[in-house]
Amino acid sequence: KNEVEQSPQNLTAQEGEFITINCSYSVGISALHWLQQHPGGGIVSLFMLSSGKKKHGRLIATINIQEKHSSLHITASHPRDSAVYICAVSDPGNQFYFGTGTSLTVIP
Amino acid sequence: SQTIHQWPATLVQPVGSPLSLECTVEGTSNPNLYWYRQAAGRGLQLLFYSVGIGQISSEVPQNLSASRPQDRQFILSSKKLLLSDSGFYLCAWSARRANSPLHFGNGTRLTVT
Numbered sequence: 001k002n003e004v005e006q007s008p009q010n011l012t013a014q015e016g017e018f019i020t021i022n023c024s025y026s027v028g029i030s031a032l033h034w035l036q037q038h039p040g041g042g043i044v045s046l047f048m049l050s051s052g053k054k055k056h057g058r059l060i061a062t063i064n065i066q067e068k069h070s071s072l073h074i075t076a077s078h079p080r081d082s083a084v085y086i087c088a089v090s091d092p093g094n095q096f097y098f099g100t101g102t103s104l105t106v107i108p
Numbered sequence: 109s110q111t112i113h114q115w116p117a118t119l120v121q122p123v124g125s126p127l128s129l130e131c132t133v134e135g136t137s138n139p140n141l142y143w144y145r146q147a148a149g150r151g152l153q154l155l156f157y158s159v160g161i162g163q164i165s166s167e168v169p170q171n172l173s174a175s176r177p178q179d180r181q182f183i184l185s186s187k188k189l190l191l192s193d194s195g196f197y198l199c200a201w202s203a204r205r206a207n208s209p210l211h212f213g214n215g216t217r218l219t220v221t
Contacts, residue, residue, distance in 0.1 A: 031207045035210075035212075041196055041198075041217065045211065048209045050207065088152075088210070090206075094202055094206060100149070100150060100151040
């Protein structure tokens with residue numbers, strides 16, 4: 001069993017739809033990270049959070065420490081949001097564990 | 109600001125040939141450095157990480173090796189590539205403190221033929 005589980009694996013949405021990607025983890029963490037990987041392969045960090053909620057533009061990330069669960073929400077989705085979204089957790093030793101990613105396609 | 113450079117971007121190598129991928133970080137000192145491999149449809153697999161010059165930890169037995177000759181330089185090598193070494197390789201760094209985000213290079217797509 002992986003330390004980090006994401007769902008769904010694949011997601012197709014119409015432009016404008018509200019999108020939710022879920023992440024569950026089974027290890028003790030210092031922080032949870034949401035990453036975005038575009039078709040070219042480069043990965044960028046979207047959020048790092050250890051409690052509560054963070055918002056950046058149309059993206060919102062939440063975490064429930066007790067339930068070991070996080071969600072990434074995208075409001076008013078746009079085709080340029082199409083990418084693979086990866087959930088990762090880091091432990092106190094700054095070792096990282098990764099989910100297998102959610103491939104999102106937003107159709108115009 | 110901090111930047112990470114990884115090269116080459118793509119590489120096609122025959123089986124049995126050597127490999128050298130290089131990664132350098134600018135704008136920070138004493139970073140943790142990581143080499144990951146991403147196979148199609150799978151998550152990121154940690155290959156090596158380093159907390160300092162000459163200090164390398166290997167997570168997965170394989171025919172790859174890593175070296176850190178300078179504080180901000182991390183090299184992934186192989187003496188003889190296998191077909192199974194094909195994949196997407198990513199270098200990354202994080203600050204030494206806890207709760208530090210991971211910063212990735214643009215990756216190297218390696219095809220072993």
